[in-house]
Amino acid sequence: MNAAHRRTPAGTTRPGRAPQLTVFAGTRPEIVKLAPVVHALRAAGAGVRVVATGQHHDRRMAGSFFADLGLPPDESWELTGDEAARTGALLAHALTHFAAGPRPDLAVVQGDTWTVPLVALAARRHGVPVAHVEAGLRSHNPLSPEENNRTVAADLATVHLAPTEGARDNLLREGVPADAVHVVGNTVLDVLRTSGVAAVPVERRRGVLVTAHRPGTVDAPERLAALVATVRALADSCGPVVFPLHPRTADRLAAHRLTDGLRHPGIELLEPQPHGRMLELIATSALVATDSGGLQEEAGWFGVPAVVLRESTPRPEGVALGQAALAGLDPARAVAAARRLLDPAEQRRIAHLPCPYGDGRTGERIAALVTTLHRADRLALREPGPGAA
Numbered sequence: 001m002n003a004a005h006r007r008t009p010a011g012t013t014r015p016g017r018a019p020q021l022t023v024f025a026g027t028r029p030e031i032v033k034l035a036p037v038v039h040a041l042r043a044a045g046a047g048v049r050v051v052a053t054g055q056h057h058d059r060r061m062a063g064s065f066f067a068d069l070g071l072p073p074d075e076s077w078e079l080t081g082d083e084a085a086r087t088g089a090l091l092a093h094a095l096t097h098f099a100a101g102p103r104p105d106l107a108v109v110q111g112d113t114w115t116v117p118l119v120a121l122a123a124r125r126h127g128v129p130v131a132h133v134e135a136g137l138r139s140h141n142p143l144s145p146e147e148n149n150r151t152v153a154a155d156l157a158t159v160h161l162a163p164t165e166g167a168r169d170n171l172l173r174e175g176v177p178a179d180a181v182h183v184v185g186n187t188v189l190d191v192l193r194t195s196g197v198a199a200v201p202v203e204r205r206r207g208v209l210v211t212a213h214r215p216g217t218v219d220a221p222e223r224l225a226a227l228v229a230t231v232r233a234l235a236d237s238c239g240p241v242v243f244p245l246h247p248r249t250a251d252r253l254a255a256h257r258l259t260d261g262l263r264h265p266g267i268e269l270l271e272p273q274p275h276g277r278m279l280e281l282i283a284t285s286a287l288v289a290t291d292s293g294g295l296q297e298e299a300g301w302f303g304v305p306a307v308v309l310r311e312s313t314p315r316p317e318g319v320a321l322g323q324a325a326l327a328g329l330d331p332a333r334a335v336a337a338a339r340r341l342l343d344p345a346e347q348r349r350i351a352h353l354p355c356p357y358g359d360g361r362t363g364e365r366i367a368a369l370v371t372t373l374h375r376a377d378r379l380a381l382r383e384p385g386p387g388a389a
Helices: 028-043 063-068 083-100 115-125 145-156 165-173 188-193 221-238 247-255 275-284 293-302 316-321 331-342 344-351 362-375
Strands: 020-025 047-052 106-110 130-133 159-162 181-183 208-211 241-244 267-270 287-290 306-308 324-326
Touching: 020 028, 020 115, 028 047, 028 063, 028 106, 028 130, 028 188, 028 293, 028 362, 063 275, 083 115, 106 115, 115 130, 115 145, 130 145, 130 362, 159 165, 159 362, 165 181, 188 293, 188 362, 208 221, 221 241, 221 247, 221 267, 221 287, 221 331, 241 275, 275 293, 287 293, 287 331, 293 306, 293 316, 293 324, 306 331, 316 324, 324 331, 331 344
Parallel strands: 020 047, 020 106, 106 130, 130 159, 159 181, 208 241, 208 287, 241 267, 287 306, 306 324
Antiparallel strands: none
């Protein structure tokens, strides 16, 4: 074989060689949360390639975010067709990517979208170890597609980067070895720390920011109708409401002829917002109502209370502190929770709570950890020795 084409097994350390990583991001939250990791790894001397997996193909949801966060992809995949076709294409792209090489020392995935289990499966098929950023979150909801993706990732990852002690405990209960789990915080807070957007005094906050995009919230017509009723109830009782519409939500509203239900003097519908503007909306709102895990974290950073439009959340830390409240898609429960969280005394208390999701230095911790594991040759996948269980 020509030396130029000789392939070193994935994860094999060469003395003095910087680690080589490939980072995969397919959706807007993944881009935001992986940007600090990529920047910190590159600052530490690692070689990093970025792959845009194409899950969010709308430029408003992905393309502009890569540019805004200084993360131009080295490779972009195009996914077309319905959900089944796009999911199959994503796996095919991932398998082809690792087969073609060169294979990195570590594949990095984040969160709980389809990109995570499919890229992890392809990586492991070709002997590439996987690091899972935001590992160990659990909603304990067996009907949640995201929960399924997270638990599959736990079986496939080599390095589990947990955001909180609670996430670490979840992984340990599931049998993940303790030395494979590392509590590092949540990377989204790194972005907030350096964004230039500051927390706003309670007396200058106003209104309710609503977001909703999860399939479990918007795909079924009856649940989508319940969302519309909940947003209207919040506008009537706690408004005004600002509601940036995710393309998926806008499409479902139009398909089920429910958009007119949001034509209300107390509701302002917006297009998807640039990341910086979205952070300003969070910081200046008196309350957020959302089905988004990322928005729960961002609200926690800014000291803004959150009504969670779900029956369970993989981020229980905010609920435990009383900064967030579960309400599902029940208008009465959402209004009751909102009124409690909008009480001036509660607003002041929550504004001064420590953020339960980290300190904004997660990217640096991940870069240092990966460098240490690489130097110690602890990334490579190896067959168990004789007598291993």
